[in-house]
Amino acid sequence: MGHLGAAGKQEILKALKSGRTRKLAWLLAALAFAAWLTRACSTFGSDRFDREKWLQQVTAAQLAGVHCYRGGMAKDIVKHVLSVGMHRTAVEAQLGMPDNVNGSDLQYTLGMCSGFDYDVLHIYFDAQDRVTHAAIIQH
DSSP: TSSSSSHHHHHHHHHSSHHHHHHHHHHHHHHHHHHHHHHHHHTTTTTTTHHHHHHHHHHHHHHTOOOOGGGHHHHIIIIOOOOTHHHHHHHHHOOOOOEEETTTEEEEEEOOSSSSOOOOEEEEETSSEEEEEEEEEOO
C-alpha cells in the first residue's frame, strides 16, 4: 500500500471493515477447510493394500517432509486385510512389525496424510491377541 494515496488507503480499510468482506473471508475459510477435509478423508482409501509397498523402508526424505507414504492403503487394510478375530501373529505376518506397541494396540505409521501431523493405523486386540477393531488416528 506504499504507493496508494491517503484516499486509497481509506477505501481499502473501509472495504476490509465492511460486512461483505468479512462474509467473503469466512466463506473462503470454509471452502479451504472443506477442501482440506475432502483431501484428508479420501487420502486413506485411494490405494489397495500392496504388501511389498507397505513393507518398504521409509526414507529420511519421507520422514522429514509431508509425505503420506502408507496412508492410501489404510482403509483397504481395515476393510479387506484385517478381520475381527484375526490373530496378532497373522496381522504381523501381513503388515510386518509395528512401528509402536502400546499395550494391546499395534501402531503403524501412515505418514503425514492429513497435512498437520502424523496419522497412524491402530489395531486393537483382546486378551487372546485377537483383533477387536482398528482405527486411523491423527497424532
